[in-house]
Each structure stands twice: as C-alpha cells, then as structure tokens.
Amino acid sequence: MSYSWVAWVGISIFVWVLGAQLFRGTGPKKVPGPRGYPLIGNLLDLASSKGNLVPLFATWAKQYGGILEFSLFGEKQIVLSDEAVVQELFVKRGSKYSGRSAPYALKYATRDLLIALMPKNDAWRRERKLTHSAISISTNTKYQAAMHSEAVRCVHELVHSPASFALHFRTYSYSVIARCFFGLHVASPTDDFIVSNEEYLTQAMQAFDPSVFPINIFSPLSYLPVWTLPSLRKMARLRTLTDSYLANLKHDVEKERRMSPSQPPGVFNEFIANRSDYDISDAEANSAFRALIGGATRSTHNALLTFMYLMMAYPEWLTKLQAQIDSVVGKDRLPTWEDVPNLPMVRAVVKEGVRYRSIVAELGIPHALEEDDLYEGYVFKKGTAFHANHGAILMDPTLYPDQAVFNPARWLEDSYPTYKVPLTVYPNCQNFAPFGYGRRACPGYDFAERSLVIMVACMAWACDIKRPLGENGKEFLPEITYEAVPNPRPERFECRIVGREGRMESLQKEMEKAST
Ligand code: HEM
Numbered sequence: 001m002s003y004s005w006v007a008w009v010g011i012s013i014f015v016w017v018l019g020a021q022l023f024r025g026t027g028p029k030k031v032p033g034p035r036g037y038p039l040i041g042n043l044l045d046l047a048s049s050k051g052n053l054v055p056l057f058a059t060w061a062k063q064y065g066g067i068l069e070f071s072l073f074g075e076k077q078i079v080l081s082d083e084a085v086v087q088e089l090f091v092k093r094g095s096k097y098s099g100r101s102a103p104y105a106l107k108y109a110t111r112d113l114l115i116a117l118m119p120k121n122d123a124w125r126r127e128r129k130l131t132h133s134a135i136s137i138s139t140n141t142k143y144q145a146a147m148h149s150e151a152v153r154c155v156h157e158l159v160h161s162p163a164s165f166a167l168h169f170r171t172y173s174y175s176v177i178a179r180c181f182f183g184l185h186v187a188s189p190t191d192d193f194i195v196s197n198e199e200y201l202t203q204a205m206q207a208f209d210p211s212v213f214p215i216n217i218f219s220p221l222s223y224l225p226v227w228t229l230p231s232l233r234k235m236a237r238l239r240t241l242t243d244s245y246l247a248n249l250k251h252d253v254e255k256e257r258r259m260s261p262s263q264p265p266g267v268f269n270e271f272i273a274n275r276s277d278y279d280i281s282d283a284e285a286n287s288a289f290r291a292l293i294g295g296a297t298r299s300t301h302n303a304l305l306t307f308m309y310l311m312m313a314y315p316e317w318l319t320k321l322q323a324q325i326d327s328v329v330g331k332d333r334l335p336t337w338e339d340v341p342n343l344p345m346v347r348a349v350v351k352e353g354v355r356y357r358s359i360v361a362e363l364g365i366p367h368a369l370e371e372d373d374l375y376e377g378y379v380f381k382k383g384t385a386f387h388a389n390h391g392a393i394l395m396d397p398t399l400y401p402d403q404a405v406f407n408p409a410r411w412l413e414d415s416y417p418t419y420k421v422p423l424t425v426y427p428n429c430q431n432f433a434p435f436g437y438g439r440r441a442c443p444g445y446d447f448a449e450r451s452l453v454i455m456v457a458c459m460a461w462a463c464d465i466k467r468p469l470g471e472n473g474k475e476f477l478p479e480i481t482y483e484a485v486p487n488p489r490p491e492r493f494e495c496r497i498v499g500r501e502g503r504m505e506s507l508q509k510e511m512e513k514a515s516t
Contacts, residue, residue, distance in 0.1 A: 028379035031069035031078065034060060041071030043217075051484030053363055054391040057081070061392040067378065073217050077366070077385045081392035083399075083433065089375065090367055090388065090437035098439040099368035101385050104222060105213035109204070109238040113246075113287040116295065116365055120439065126280040127288040128443070134181065134267045134292065135447045144337045146179040147451050149514035151458045152334060153187070156511045158463060159504065162497035166305060170194065173300035176451050177293055182253045183266030193256060197293055200245050203238060204294075205485045246286040295444055296451075298487065303452055305490045306357045307349070309480055311465040312495060314406050321345050321460045322500075331502050334510050335457035341424035343457060348408035350452045351427045356406050358390040358434040361482050361490075367440060393433050462503055468494035 036042040049056040057079050060068055066082030080086045089097045102110075102117035112118050115127040133139065154172040158165055167189045174194045178184040186193050206212045213231055215221040226232040250272060257263070268289050271278065278285070311318040324345040329335045335343065358364075366385040373380045395403040399417055400410060410416040411427035420426040429435060429449040435442035442448075459465075467475035478495070482488035499507075 028374075029377040031067060031378055032064040033069035033079075034064070036071050039073065041073060041075075043072060045070070046072065051486070052361055052482050052488055054359070054361055057363075057387065057389045058359075058391045058395070061389055067376075075383075075385075076381070077387065078380065079387045079389050081389040083393045083396065085375075086388045086393065086437055089373075089386065090440075093373065094438040096370050096373055097367050097386060099370040100440070101366065101368040101383065103208050103210075103213070103216040104219065105216055105235045105238070106204070106207035108235055109207055109242050110287070111239070111242075111283075113284060115288055115291045119368070120370065123281075123284050127284050127291075130271070130278065130280055130285060130288045131292065131443050134271075134289075135444050137446045139267070140447050140450055143176075143180040143447070144450065144454070147176055147454050148336060148458075150175045150179065151451075151455045152507070152510045152514045154455065155334075155458045155462045156507060158459065158497050159499040159507065162463075162495075164189075165308060165495060165497055166301075166492065169304040170198075170297070170301050172304070172455060173297040173451075174293075176300070177296050179263060179266065181266050181268050181289060181292060182256070183260065183263040183269050184253065184256045185260040185263055196252075197297070200241065201294055201298070203241065207235075207238060208486055246283055246290060249286040249289060292444070295442075296447065298489070299444075299448060300451055302362070302487070302489055303350075303353060303357060303448070304455065305493075307353050307452075307456060308465060308495050309478075309490065309493065310349075310353055310356060310406050312467045312477055315466075317349060317406070317408060318460065318465055320408075321349055321456075325457060325461050329461060332506050334506065335454070335461055337454065339457070340453060343453075344412055344423040344427065345408065346453055346457045346460070347427050347449075348411040350449065350456055351411055351429055351432065352406055352408040353452075354429065354432070354434050355394050355400075358394050359404070360391075360480075361488055362390065362434060363487060364388055364390050364434075364436055365440070367438075388433075388437060390434050462500060462507055464498045464500055466496040466498060468496055 034042055034045060037044070045056060046053065060070070060079060061081035066080065066085055068079050068081070069076055070079070071077065080089065098120045100117050100119055102112070102114070106114070106117060110117070113123060113127075115124060115131060118124050118127075150172055153175070154168050157168045157171070161168075171186065171189045171191075171194065174191070174197070175186040178186040178193050182193075184193055208216070210216040213235055215231065215235065221229070221232065224232060226236040249268075253268060257265075257269070265273075271285065271289075280288075324343060325335060328339055328342045335346075340346070364387070366387045369380055369382055369384045369386065371382050394400060397403050401416065410418050411420075412423070413419060418427075429445045432445065435445040435448075467477055470476045478493040480493055481491045483491060
C-alpha cells in the first residue's frame, strides 16, 4: 500500500515537471515594469513626477526597456519606448489600438464628445472628418495670409513690449485660430475670445487631476448621486459649463463678428452657411471646433516659448538662423511664404524645437486597446492604456546622434540619418513622432508647422533673443519649470528681446499693411 502511494507521488511529480518543461514559454510573458504597492500600484511614482510624466517614463524605459507596464489602482498601463513596436501596434494594428480612455471627470463633463479623448466611435469619425476639412494640407494654404499678418503683428508687439513675450505668443496662437476658423480679429491679450477660452480650458484641465476629482481613481464614486459630494457637484458644474461653452459657439462667433465685420468669414462660418451638407450634430461640430481652439493654442504657445528658451540656451543657432534669413530675404522686408522653401534652417529649427519639447514635457495622448491582443508572447487586455513614449523614441541615438542636444543640423546635413532632400521641402513635420501615430495621429501637424515657421522666420528677422541679466549685470540662462498639468506650459521665465538694427522701419510699414 505504502509503495503504491510513493509511486503515485513520484508519477505526479514527473508529470508536473514534464508538463512544466513542455509548456514553458507558451504562457503569457510578464511585461517588465516598476514594482508598485498593493491597491495603489505605482501611484506614488506618478505623484512624485509633479504632473510631468516625461522624465519618469524616460527613466523607466532605460530600466525596463521598450515595453513596460505600470499600474494604478489595479488598472494596467503600458509604455512603449521602441518606435518599431509603436508602428506595429498603433499603425499596423490600428483597428484595435485607436481607442482612448479619459479620466472619468473629463468624460462626464464633456459627455465623451471631446475628439482627442473620446472613444473611436461614429461620433468621433464625424468629428475627425470635419476637423480634416478644416485643417487639411490643401485647406491650410488659404490661412497663410492671415498667419503672416498675425505674425507681423506679434513681432511688432514683441519689439515694443518685450517683457510680455509669453502673453504676445498666447495672443498670436489665439489670433491665428480666431481669424482662420471664425473670422474674428483678436488683437489684445484681454480679448474676450482669449479670456473665455482660457478660463474654460483651465477648468477643463483640472478634470485630469485626481486630487480635485477623486472619482478619476475611485470609480465606485460614480454610483453616488452627484449632489452627495463637493467634488461630484464640481464635476456637475463643469458639465453645465461645458454644455454652454459648446452650445454658444455660433452665438459667440456671431456676436464677436459684429465687431470684426471686415474679416473674411473663416471656416466655421462657412460650415454654418452650408450646414445641411454636413452629417454631424451641432454638439459634435461645436466640440470639434472647440477642440481645435484648445489643441492649436496651447501647443503653438508652448512651442514658441520653447523656441525662446532654446535660442538662449543655444545662441549659435540664432546666429545661423539669422544669417540664412538675411541672405534670402535681406533687410528691407519681412520673410513671406514665398521664402519658406529657401529657408530650410527655419523649418529645421522649428522641427528640432518640437523634438526638444517632446523630450522634456510633451507626453502625447494614450491609445486604448479595443479588444484583447497577443504581441510577442505578451497578452494585452481590452481597455489597457498604451503610451507612446515620445521622450524615449526621440532620444534613440541611432536615429538621433547626440540625442539630448538641440541640433537642427540633424535635419540639414547629409552626415545625419534624419537628413532628407530636397531641402526646399524637407525638413517638415509630416509623419513626425511628436504628432503621434495611426488613426489618432494629430490632424493639426501641418497647421502647427505653418503657424510656427512663419512666426519664427519673422521673429528671427526682426529680433535678437538674449539671456536675461542677473543682479551682477552678467547674463544667465534661466531654468525652465513646467505647470503640473498634462502637456504643461513652461512657467514664467525671463528673456531679453531686442529689435535688430535697420529693420524697425520696414516692420512698422508691414504692421500698417497688416492692420488694414
Ligand atoms: C506643436 C504642435 C502640436 C503637437 C506636438 C501635437 C501633438 C499631438 C499628439 C501627440 C496627439 C495625439 C496623437 C496620438 O494619439 O497618436 C495630437 C492629437 C490631436 N491634435 Fe495635435 N499637436 C499639435 C498641434 C495641433 C494643432 C495646431 C491642432 C489643431 C489645429 C491639433 C489638433 C489635434 C487634435 C484634434 C487631436 C486629436 C486627434 C484624435 O484623437 O483623433 N494639434 N496632437
């Protein structure tokens, strides 16, 4: 009896060991990643990042490699730092990897209609189609005249009140949108178009913050009636505010246009005039146009502030930029669109500035997986959020040698792997990683590039950008810190802007033309 018992145990161990050998490697692989705490997962790591996850993701990528996982209250999130993997998942398998997952408070407040954060459903397709018709490459050509005169106006302001450069850039980013999309003239930082949109965006940004809206991490709170908790009441107020912000767009634009009757109407007014040609609800259309305001103004503003910092940190590039502009344009007129094919240096500085910003602070928007998937032995579950880690991808030394350095030459000289000809066309921002991948890629990349290129060209033609002076009278490079929100703006920093000699008369003349 006792022998048969021993034999059974022996046989069972043999079968178990054999099974383990046979099936080793066929089960799902564990995704590497930082250890978290029970329940909260990696909350403390994320909280320590003060809202800017880019450096944290970069550190994790070095430690755990191209595919890593972290968790937050039981929800797994994947960070992809290898561009080949991002291409495979977001582009080739784009039918599965193009969902979005937004924080609960934001979904609630926007009724899940915000194009950048809503799921990939029919409403999103309608919004995306409308967005494309407003900012496709071919449509954008008609905005160039408006962008040019707003750039001239902004440079004029910079020269006359240089200390307020951050405000002037913000006004520029709004005035371009106001003219191109709504036919409105926005000349001052206190214009109602800017103030009301900024107020709304500041409140909407809070919807990402779990300390303001704990429902973002404690989902059971969604079962409570909204009147039971102050944070839920705040969330309900944000929804009311969003509803009126969206509903009033036509009314707001009509009211404002009475003050700018001479402006051409803008793409939103053309949409209203031909409303029956479009298969989209008013709420969706308003949401799409509002999202363009949010997307275009913050990103342009950020890129211009980053440009100022870079010109102080790498002054040799301002000298090279000005040398090319001066040789192509001369002293007597400002750069125009016709000059842009002959100004590859301007496009290179803009593109490299966008790369730099993505390395330090621009996180992008995560994609959500819409059905379970198997990749290289990893099992990914439906609903998992995937982050394309632009900060690491854009620091890959094989594609970007001297990866941490702001070096526009990488787009201009054939010794670099990113160099591409003809230089009348390249560098440009088409298919550039900071603008994302696949079906959710940024539809505004060309609009962004154009509004930055003309502004940078006019600014470098008209101004010198210098480091501020310290108390000892010596120049110093200010340190840049960022707001604690997703895709943060640089906080206030100092910079000296000085009009270049012999150019102010031409600037004044162009300003008068732009104002008529
Ligand atoms: C330097 C400027 C900009 C950068 C770096 C940028 C970057 C991005 C990124 C990374 C995404 C997410 C892509 C993805 O999920 O794969 C995105 C989405 C988006 N961007 Fe931009 N963007 C910029 C300018 C603009 C401008 C000027 C507009 C509008 C005029 C715009 C409108 C949008 C919209 C509507 C989406 C959401 C697309 C969707 O989810 O379907 N962006 N952008």
